[in-house]
Amino acid sequence: MTQQPRRRGRTSDAERAGRREEILDVALASFRQMGFARTTLDVIAQNAGVAKRTVYTYFGDKAAVFAAAVERQHAYVEKARDGATDVVDAATDIVCALHGDNSITLHRMMIGEAVQFPELAAKFYESGPARSIAYLTTVLRDQHGEVAAQSADQLYTLLLGEEHRKRLLGLSAEPNSERARELATRAVDCVLASHR
Secondary structure: OOOOOOOEEEEEEHHHHHHHHHHHHHHHHHHHHHHHHOOHHHHHHHHHOOOOOHHHHOOOHHHHHHHHHHHHHOOHHHHHHOOOOOHHHHHHHHHHHOOOOHHHHHHHHHHHHHHOOOHHHHHHHOOOHHHHHHHHHHHHHHHHHHHOOHHHHHHHHHHHHHHHHHHOOOOOOOOOOOOHHHHHHHHHHHHOOOOO
């Protein structure tokens, strides 16, 4: 859906943040429908109702738009800063985010484009899985000590697991919050049991 160009003038921080989210929503829809290669900044700008320069100002190039869309799916990592996040809560946040429709869309696209765009694959990993593993490392260290923190990558792997594979293949629906917590609790229990 093409929007009308926006009026010029000063915008508030909230308006800028809202515009950034709108551009990411449009970009995600374009990536879903057209793939990375066929999505252009012109298409994103036109469908978002902004100038191409605006997309550059907010993000930079198309790869940076994609990386920002991936980062947005991992917004829960900001919670690690307060040091009070429970590991099951953290794991549940990851399941909710990464088994969600938008994350599945980005993951499917990345699998299809990784060989052709290796730098994009590296950005995807850095912006997504690597950030989540670092988040889990912090939470595990805060809650269960250094030895448990060394299993953050194993916990992350368990949080995706077969349920995530089924999501990627379109064989299961996005989990509700109760199911996400169940999956998270099982994964956390597996990891922590090895440190007891």
